[in-house]
Amino acid sequence: MGERETIAMMALVMALQALAVDAMLPALGDIARDLDVADPNRRQLVVGSFLLASGFASLVPGSLADRYGRRPVLLACVAIYVVFSLACALVTSFDALLTMRVAQAMGCGGLAVLPGAIIRDRFSGDQMAKQMSVISVVFLVVPMLAPSIGQVVLLFAGWRWIFVFLAVMALGMGVWVFIRLPETMRPEYRQPIRPMSIAINMAAAATNRSAIGYVLGGALTFGAMIGYVNSSQQLVGEHFGAGTMFPVLFGFSALMMAAANFSNSRIVERFGARRVSHAAVILFIFVSGLQTWFSSDPDETLWQFMPLMITNMILIGFIGANFGSIALQPFERTAGTANSMHAFLRLVIGSVIGIVVGQAYDGTAHPLALALLMSGILSLLLVLFSEKGKLFRRLHPPGTPRPIVLEH
Structure with missing residues (x-):
């Protein structure tokens, strides 16, 4: 299978999880009314519970x-996604919906883990960062379209048919993977299923100094963004009065994030993943500071909030793929296990932060703005820890060999 088809397939596999999150956003109000949810913030758990369960689920598929x-393993995860998407469409209570969402996420945790491992099987260094950025471009088209897709489904049918749509999409992806995807892992790299070996490899992935700062830093910025996703329908659609324009504004934000990833894929080989992502984190802190200042004004408008939010989503586009690629560099033989641990940390920490930020929604953008600012500052400190206090280094200039550390 060619490089372009591989990238497109991995992007769309990852996008199945994004679709399971973002297609729900326009339907949260309908779900709350249909299933008698009194607390308006509780509806956010349809998103938050899925992301949190995905984090715990990501520990298993990599090993x-x-x-x-x-x-x-990828085919098994897609099959589980199909089954529990249909189960979500058949629930009769909100608690049952949350249970099925958790089961759906626990079963399909590999959709977030395995694409990174497959790309790591084929690429390394800044070339891997470039390919992950290209994947992110395709991947982010789905969040751009997903709320609009959900809105269109609601025009013709109830919210349950959104889950049926998810099942159909996943089934199509499963057929494509079954027919076209070869095994990318080198046979000599196969690891035994020994609890002690898995524990050692996971511990190495979680304690490697050059990697862990990027993993945790990425988790913090991801969490702040999930806080925005969780509360976006209430904040943008209701508080700022966007109404039916909400899916358009949300989609435009994702489009700008995709454009950032496309730009990153063009410049990362020239300037290096470290230089690009370090600059993005510093700018992220500055923009978040402006957001915090504007949000302290009770008369903040939609057109003051959205440009700054979109700018920060663009910067996250430069942070995410580069942080993930840098963190995986020391792990060639155990890329699956390492990416499982990294995905676990990113998703669990990010989901918890996202749930807390979403539940802190008070009718203003202030809790979100503070979360963005704090996540940026802490991310920079974590990167400084991994880099031993030095920013903007490029360890392997173009044309020089890249040594690979092999772990036991």
Whole structure:
């Protein structure tokens, strides 16, 4: 399978999880009314519970993929996604919906983990960062379209049919993967399923100094963004009065984030993933400071909020793929296990932060702005820890060999 088809497939596999989150946003109000949810903030758990469960689920598939290969584990995850999407469409209570969402996420955790491992099988260094950025461009088209897709479904049918749509999309992806995806893992890299070996490899992924600052820093900025996703329908659609324009504004934000990832794929090989992402974190802190200042005004308008929010989403586009690629560099033989641990930390920490920020929504943008600012500052400190206090280094200029650290 060619490089372009591989990138497109991995992007759309990852996008299944984004679709399961963002297609729900226009339907949260309908779900709350249909299933008798009194607390308006509780509806956010349809999103938050899925993301949090995805984090815990990501611990398992990587080790299985390091033993049995990427392809069979990925196909199993897609199958589970299909089954529990249909189960979500059949629930009769809000608690049952949350249970099925957790089961859906626990089963399909590999959709977030395995694409990174497959790309790591084929690329390394800044080339890997470039490919992950290209994947992110395609991946982010889905959040751009997902709320509009959900809105269109609601025009013709109830919210349950959104889950049916998810199942159909996943089934199509499963057929494509089954027919076209070869096994990318080298046979000699297969790892035994031994609890002690898995524990050692996961511990190495979680304690490697050059990686962990980027993993945790990425988790913080991701969490702040999830806080925006969780509260966006209430904040943008209701508080700022966007109404039916909400899916358009949300989609435009994702489009700008995709454009950032496309730009990153063009410049990262020239300037290096570290230089690009370090500059983005510093700018992120500055823009978040402006957001905090504007949000302290009770008369803040939509047109003061959205440009700054979109700018920060653009900067997250420069942070996410580069942080993830840098963090995976030391782990060639155990890319699946390492990416499982990294995805676990990113998703669990990010989801908890996102839930807390969403539940802190008070009818203004102030809790979100403070979360963005604090996540940026802490991310910079964590990067400084991984880099031993030095920013903007490029460890491997173009044309020089890149040594690979092999772990036991």
